[in-house]
Amino acid sequence: MSDTQWPRYQVFVQEKPGEPYQDAGSVHAPDAEMALLNARDVFARRPSVSGMWVVPAGAIFSRTAQEIELQPLQTQDDGEETWYRVCAKERPAGTQTVLMRLKAASPAAALRLALDTYAGPSAPYAWWVFPESEITASREEDVESLYTPAEYKTFRLSSDFHTVTVMRSLGKGRRPDRVRLKEGAGGP
């Protein structure tokens, strides 16, 4: 019995209010609610996160630039239009970033529209499209309890350890027992 293979949810993270949501990775969970909680443990251990979305991986229509070139998009459907979110990876080493919100009759039609209206500097390397209705978002009132505590855990930031300064003063020939360490909230 496949007890480890729960559905996969793609996780999008917003670092600060007003910034775009970006792909962070994925989690497996039995439902979207648990997916949001798992996503918090996996992707919000450090500052800063102001919001998260989870989207079922199966609901994401994905095409790389290479795929679009080799196989034209099939967009002849004329069903009812709904809202879609469109993400793109704009730089070779970039991350999928939510760029657009638009109405279309299918994911392929939404992507066609996005390709036609995209005004960025160079053509994106890969696209994701998903219906807005598939998003489960963190709630405003949960942000403080879910994501804010990470901001106070400064001991998990490398900047909390002044080893570079210490090693530099040792390099100048000072004896290790004479170098003053900045004491954190407690010694060893």
Added chain:
Amino acid sequence: MYGNSLEKVRTVEEDPERLREFEERIRRGEKIEPGDWMPAEYRRQLIRMISQHAHSEIVGMLPEGAWITRAPSLRRKLILLAKVQDEGGHGQYLYHAAETLGVTREEMIDALLSGKAKYSNVFNYPTLNYADVGVIGYLVDFAAILNQTMLARCSYGPYARAMVRICAEENFHKKQGQDLVIRMARGTPTQKAMVQDAINRWWWPTLMMFGPHDSDSPNSEVLIRWGIKTKTNDELRQAFLNQIVPELHALGLSVPDPDLRYDEESGNWIHGPIDWDHFWRVIKGHGPCNHERMQARRQAHEDGRWVREALAAYASRQGRNDAGNGGEGLAL
């Protein structure tokens, strides 16, 4: 914490035109994304490396996790908890990256629990006291950072992105370890002796983490051509030595290698012979803790079963277990 290229590269007949285009993209510095064409062997090597890397993170929680309840102060306990939690998170990032290549998480976990999959050899050694926490962070995690900084430039997009995230966090792991080693090195004679003893025990396993010498790594050439690796095992090992040896000396600590010498001409620290027979014995399951580590993983998997069942029951009662699977081919 990474997978080595210990398995021979298989040659599969590929469409020469597509292969040429693929290698051209890599030369241009483009990242290969999940929907893109890639040679079967590129996919196979990546699945093997990434899943092995993920297993290493998960198994890597065990040696240090054992000391969480015995931390010498609350601050050290918070640091160690955070570090071990990070390793768990890194395992998740990596399983995710491997999944984009079409392998399922269940297959990977089964391979680990059945003993089929490998993980970094360095975790098959015991942690004897708290100085080991410092030395693992300082030496082992620094070795991992060198490898992972290279992999952050890997040609496969999802792996490279996971590595960027991991490297940032791994830097905390190294520095908390270095901080502890510095404090012990300038502490009481007993503390200094403890940290020296830990270095003596972890030194050789750490040097072995970089894998066999280039002359015994038949895969390196193709892995480098495909941009999976950009440096060889020996190049990484040399970078490690050149950074760490002077630091240990500055701290008044020694390296347990009687043949270690500084080569004026190249500016390199040259290590003595590595006991590769020992390395292979440990990889084949005869290290001091192989059995213990696998037992702990299997036990954890069994102990978590009721939680997985409870969550699945809750989801199905809420009628929300409808997300469906798939999505493997996402262009992440």
